Amino acid sequence: LKNIGQGGTNTSGFSAFVAGFSDGSGNFGDLGSYGNFWSSTNYNEQKARYMWVWKYAGTISLSQYDKVSGFSVRCLKD
Secondary structure, eight states, rough: OOOOOOOEETTSSSOOOOOEEEEEESSSEEEEEETEEEEEEEESSEEEEEEEETOOOOOOOOEETTSSSSSOOOOOOO
16 A cells, blocks of 8 residues: 555555544544444344454554444445
């Protein structure tokens, strides 16, 4: 990744706002540091896959988290 951050764009044209997350209990965290984006892939009944972007390292990782959490979504045009 190159230049991911608040409105940054990398060499493939991916851009992201690192909006943080909500844990499902009304608590928010990581605003301005991480961007968490839901995948359309289930992990199990309680969890789904998601991609997270870390502003300071410019990295993207995949993981799973509780579905009750509030993460960002990306809309893609086919």
